[in-house]
Amino acid sequence: MPDLLMELGKDSYSIIIEKGALERITEHLFLSRKVLVVTDKGVPSEYSKKIVSKCAHPFLVKLDSGEQNKCPKKYLYLLKKMTENGFDRHDCVVAVGGGVIGDLAGFAAATYMRGIDFYNVPTTLLSQVDSSVGGKTAIDFGGYKNIVGSFYQPKKVIIDPEVLKTLDKRQFACGMAEIIKMFASYDKDSFDKLYSNKKMPIEELIERALKVKIDVVSKDEKESGLRKVLNFGHTVGHALECISAETPSMLLHGECVAVGMLCMSGKDAKKQIKKLLERYNLPTTFECSKKDLKNALAHDKKSKTGEISVVKVENIGKFEFKNKTHDEIINDCKGVLKLL
Ligand SMILES: NC(=O)c1ccc[n+]([C@@H]2O[C@H](COP(=O)([O-])OP(=O)(O)OC[C@H]3O[C@@H](n4cnc5c(N)ncnc54)[C@H](O)[C@@H]3O)[C@@H](O)[C@H]2O)c1
Numbered sequence: 001m002p003d004l005l006m007e008l009g010k011d012s013y014s015i016i017i018e019k020g021a022l023e024r025i026t027e028h029l030f031l032s033r034k035v036l037v038v039t040d041k042g043v044p045s046e047y048s049k050k051i052v053s054k055c056a057h058p059f060l061v062k063l064d065s066g067e068q069n070k071c072p073k074k075y076l077y078l079l080k081k082m083t084e085n086g087f088d089r090h091d092c093v094v095a096v097g098g099g100v101i102g103d104l105a106g107f108a109a110a111t112y113m114r115g116i117d118f119y120n121v122p123t124t125l126l127s128q129v130d131s132s133v134g135g136k137t138a139i140d141f142g143g144y145k146n147i148v149g150s151f152y153q154p155k156k157v158i159i160d161p162e163v164l165k166t167l168d169k170r171q172f173a174c175g176m177a178e179i180i181k182m183f184a185s186y187d188k189d190s191f192d193k194l195y196s197n198k199k200m201p202i203e204e205l206i207e208r209a210l211k212v213k214i215d216v217v218s219k220d221e222k223e224s225g226l227r228k229v230l231n232f233g234h235t236v237g238h239a240l241e242c243i244s245a246e247t248p249s250m251l252l253h254g255e256c257v258a259v260g261m262l263c264m265s266g267k268d269a270k271k272q273i274k275k276l277l278e279r280y281n282l283p284t285t286f287e288c289s290k291k292d293l294k295n296a297l298a299h300d301k302k303s304k305t306g307e308i309s310v311v312k313v314e315n316i317g318k319f320e321f322k323n324k325t326h327d328e329i330i331n332d333c334k335g336v337l338k339l340l
């Protein structure tokens, strides 16, 4: 498969989708220097080992897994590792993991000496189709997700679909939710192909999703307009994520986005999206109180003067941005959420 190219002038980079790419990592990455390889304990260690074994001067950092590690403490720990080991502008950082590791290691690379080379080797489906590409790096702070960060593009992204074999079904489905998000809002042809159950190899699925992401980001890198389309399902999704985090049956990000998309889609689109979500065992409803939902929406950092810009999909492949009050959003959720 030919490499994909994220065209961003001097910050352009290629994205390689290739089964077995990890085995041939030196064909893709320049590793004859100091390399900080960042991974987490949930990522099978064979993946980071493959990279470490090819580096001239590797420094491996294995963090605990989970969103709570995308924090200032772990960010400072990565900086400390680099200063202690004399990293300079010519050295690099490699993330081997999901979106948590990619966002955190990317932010460390973006800020160390005002930016050193960063390579992303995403290992979850969500990170392969979404978070590894586009240059958003961040950590969570003060109860807000991704509140401290920067736009910093990787030098290259290496996607080896083989690593998905060890990913559990629930995490895989979360990646599917983001793929469905991109197809439903921006790419009717791919949506129809997936919907009609035509067997799509995983590489093709990843490639089609990345083409959407590349098209959107290359037109609006800093999210001043169009890039907001990638937030389809995310306003309500984030609110549900906050609410469910307080319960024993906590939902994952992609699962919340799945329900969030249904809340923001028109009648026909909703029917089709729901069918696809069900195919991947993603949730299509959620029970919560109106009060909790309202509070969670008010916590949204994109909420200005009580209104939030949301993405609506009335028909598959077509989107609109709409400014809505919290009450209007809650109204759109009726019929999807069980509001108490
Ligand atoms: N930067 C962006 O544009 C962007 C976009 C979307 C999401 N994000 C961020 O991404 C994060 C979520 O990413 P995620 O869903 O990848 O979660 P994650 O990084 O927490 O990974 C999920 C779990 O899968 C495990 N894992 C990773 N690869 C594996 C593999 N190949 N086999 C077995 N287990 C594996 C991890 O150890 C972890 O426990 C969030 O912090 C979110 O804010 C960023």
Ligand SMILES: [Zn+2]
Pocket: 178, 234, 253, 257
């Ligand atoms: Zn998302």
